[in-house]
Amino acid sequence: MTRRRSLRPEDEEIWRVVTRTITPMHRAAPSLSTFDSPPVKPEAAVKLHHAQPRLPHFSLGEKARAKTAHNLAPTxxxxxxxxxxxxxxxxxxxxxxxxxxxxxxxxxxxxxxxxxxxxxxxxxxxxxxxxxxxxxxxxxxxKLRDDTGPIPQRxxxxxxxxxxxxxxxxxxxxxxxxxxxxxxxxxxxxxxxxxxxx
Structure with missing residues (x-):
C-alpha cells in the first residue's frame, strides 16, 4: 500500500498558484490528483510577453548594413x-x-x-x-616578442x-x-x- 503524503500549507498554496496557470491536455479526462483546484478560467491565465530581439533581423549571406565604429587607440x-x-x-x-x-x-x-x-x-x-x-x-x-600573457603588449x-x-x-x-x-x-x-x- 502506498502512503499518501500531505503538503504543508505554504506548499499547498504554491501548488494552487501553479495549477491555475496550466490548461489540461485532455479536457474530458478525470483528474486523479488529491489537490485539485477549480477549473482554469481563460481570463485568469497568465499572458506571457516575449522579449524583443536587440538585433535587427538578418539573413545569412546578407551584406552588413552599417559599419560599427571601434574605439581603438590611434596609432x-x-x-x-x-x-x-x-x-x-x-x-x-x-x-x-x-x-x-x-x-x-x-x-x-x-x-x-x-x-x-x-x-x-x-x-x-x-x-x-x-x-x-x-x-x-x-x-x-x-622587436616582436612572444606574447604569452592575457594582456597584449605593444x-x-x-x-x-x-x-x-x-x-x-x-x-x-x-x-x-x-x-x-x-x-x-x-x-x-x-x-x-x-x-x-x-
Whole structure:
C-alpha cells in the first residue's frame, strides 16, 4: 500500500498558484490528483510577453548594413599628426619631407626605459642650450616578442614612451614640435624634435 503524503500549507498554496496557470491536455479526462483546484478560467491565465530581439533581423549571406565604429587607440603617427602645429608651416613641411637635416642625433637602440630617459633629458636640454633647433631621436621600431600573457603588449616600448617624455617636464617647455622622421632618417623608428629658442 502506498502512503499518501500531505503538503504543508505554504506548499499547498504554491501548488494552487501553479495549477491555475496550466490548461489540461485532455479536457474530458478525470483528474486523479488529491489537490485539485477549480477549473482554469481563460481570463485568469497568465499572458506571457516575449522579449524583443536587440538585433535587427538578418539573413545569412546578407551584406552588413552599417559599419560599427571601434574605439581603438590611434596609432603614433595619427596622434602626433593630430597635435596642433606650433611651428612655421613651411619649415614643418620641409622637415616632414626630409629636406631639413637634423643638427644632432641620439640613438636609444638597445637601452631600457630606465637607461633611455635620463639620456634623452640630458641630450635635449644640452641641444637647446647649444642653440640647436632640429634634433633626431632614434628609438627603433621594437622587436616582436612572444606574447604569452592575457594582456597584449605593444611592440616598441621606447617608440611609444619617447613622445610622452618629450611632452612632460622637464622636456615639455623645451620642445616645440614632435613628428615621425622621414624614411631617410629612420621612418617610424625615429622622431624629429623641433626645439624652442632659449
Amino acid at each position: 603614433l603617427a595619427e596622434s602626433l599628426g593630430a597635435s596642433p602645429l606650433q611651428m612655421d608651416a613651411k619649415t614643418h613641411g620641409k622637415m616632414t619631407r626630409g629636406k631639413l637635416a637634423p643638427e644632432a642625433r641620439i640613438d636609444l637602440h638597445g637601452l631600457t626605459l630606465a637607461e633611455a630617459h635620463p639620456d634623452l633629458i640630458r641630450f635635449i636640454l644640452n641641444a637647446q642650450s647649444a642653440g640647436l633647433r632640429l634634433v633626431l631621436v632614434i628609438t627603433g621600431k621594437g 611592440m616598441g616600448a621606447l617608440r611609444h614612451q619617447v613622445p610622452q617624455w618629450l611632452r612632460m617636464a622637464p622636456l615639455g617647455p623645451a620642445v616645440l614640435q614632435i613628428t615621425e622622421a622621414h624614411l631617410k632618417h629612420g621612418g617610424s623608428g625615429a622622431y624629429y624634435v623641433y626645439l624652442r629658442r632659449r
